[in-house]
Amino acid sequence: MRFSVSLFVASLLVSVTASNVLELVPDNFDDVIGKGKPGLVEFFAPWCGHCKNLAPTYEQLADAFSHVKDRVIIAKVDADGAGRPLGQKYDVTGFPTLKWFDGKGNSEAYEGGRDLDALVSFVSQKAGVKSNIKPPPPPSVLSLDVHTFNDVALDRTKDVLVTFTAPWCGHCKSLKPIYEKVASYFKPESNCVVANIDADAALNKDLAREYGVASYPTIKFFPRDGKEVETYDGARTEEGFVDFLNAKCGTFRAVGGGLNDQAGRHDGLDGFAQRFLAATGEVRDAIYKEALGLSENVSSASMYYIRVMEKVVKGGDAYIEKESKRLASILNKGTLARSKLDEIKIKANILTAFVAEEVEKVESAFGRASAEL
Numbered sequence: 001m002r003f004s005v006s007l008f009v010a011s012l013l014v015s016v017t018a019s020n021v022l023e024l025v026p027d028n029f030d031d032v033i034g035k036g037k038p039g040l041v042e043f044f045a046p047w048c049g050h051c052k053n054l055a056p057t058y059e060q061l062a063d064a065f066s067h068v069k070d071r072v073i074i075a076k077v078d079a080d081g082a083g084r085p086l087g088q089k090y091d092v093t094g095f096p097t098l099k100w101f102d103g104k105g106n107s108e109a110y111e112g113g114r115d116l117d118a119l120v121s122f123v124s125q126k127a128g129v130k131s132n133i134k135p136p137p138p139p140s141v142l143s144l145d146v147h148t149f150n151d152v153a154l155d156r157t158k159d160v161l162v163t164f165t166a167p168w169c170g171h172c173k174s175l176k177p178i179y180e181k182v183a184s185y186f187k188p189e190s191n192c193v194v195a196n197i198d199a200d201a202a203l204n205k206d207l208a209r210e211y212g213v214a215s216y217p218t219i220k221f222f223p224r225d226g227k228e229v230e231t232y233d234g235a236r237t238e239e240g241f242v243d244f245l246n247a248k249c250g251t252f253r254a255v256g257g258g259l260n261d262q263a264g265r266h267d268g269l270d271g272f273a274q275r276f277l278a279a280t281g282e283v284r285d286a287i288y289k290e291a292l293g294l295s296e297n298v299s300s301a302s303m304y305y306i307r308v309m310e311k312v313v314k315g316g317d318a319y320i321e322k323e324s325k326r327l328a329s330i331l332n333k334g335t336l337a338r339s340k341l342d343e344i345k346i347k348a349n350i351l352t353a354f355v356a357e358e359v360e361k362v363e364s365a366f367g368r369a370s371a372e373l
Contacts, residue, residue, distance in 0.1 A: 020062035022075035038103040039073025045080035048095040064131035072127040140183035142195040160222040166200035169216040192249035264346030273353040
């Protein structure tokens with residue numbers, strides 16, 4: 001039994017440390033390279049600092065093409081050890097040296113970038129295969145320059161937040177991931193735009209001066225309807241930006257994505273919902289009719305208040321708890337499209353206006369007011 005456990009642990013270690021980079025030596029090099037399959041070969045030395053820096057990226061490169069091992073090779077040769085004769089044969093004079101072999105005995109030096117994107121692009125082009133790396137999603141922050149700035153920032157139908165940054169600015173680099181998240185939260189809001197401009201680029205410098213940009217990052221808010229531009233001096237956090245944009249744009253976005261708990265709610269209809277739940281018979285009918293008149297003049301989402309009232313009349317108060325649980329389950333799974341999840345969130349928010357706790361608050365408030373009178 002002890003022996004079996006040892007074998008199991010050993011197999012786990014092998015699986016964890018297994019590499020998709022083929023290690024070649026003089027004895028097996030010709031059996032792998034030049035036999036019809038093209039490949040990229042790294043000639044390295046164990047003591048080479050640049051080789052050590054490249055190693056994790058090279059492993060990622062091999063992983064990216066592991067699903068097409070039968071069509072392309074990613075390999076390495078210790079050209080300062082057992083593979084020294086191969087290094088000499090292929091004129092390797094420095095480390096790491098990367099060479100592309102076309103599978104027909106021909107080779108060429110790789111002179112491109114040594115980041116993962118550059119290496120993947122090169123191998124894909126040369127071998128005619130696609131990597132298994134999923135492309136990153138497009139950035140949510142809208143990038144502007146002097147040619148597009150006015151069309152976006154001065155659009156009278158949109159509220160636009162713009163960061164004026166410089167590529168070398170440390171504070172700008174720190175702000176970038178936060179700002180990107182905020183932009184992703186507001187992406188569904190077509191009239192609330194989160195944008196950036198490289199204010200240090202030569203073509204944009206005059207524009208930056210026009211708006212008084214003297215340091216980086218400078219953040220400006222351009223309100224719709226041509227109202228006066230204002231400088232954003234709030235917290236440079238997700239919460240700070242989200243609160244600011246919600247207040248300025250009239251939106252209800254939440255930190256982390258989606259809508260907050262106030263989306264879809266209406267004070268007047270909340271009052272009707274609470275009174276409706278506490279009432280019975282003809283009083284409920286009267287409240288329903290009043291709410292119907294108000295909802296028709298508010299928003300399309302507000303009609304859900306009316307739908308809930310109708311469901312309660314037909315199915316009883318238990319409908320509210322049952323439907324709330326159903327909607328919460330959908331939101332927790334988060335598998336629907338963003339627009340559909342927003343719709344569900346609004347419905348869930350409106351349902352909370354009908355809960356008993358809210359009714360008790362209203363009744364208590366009415367009781368205190370009556371006592372004071």
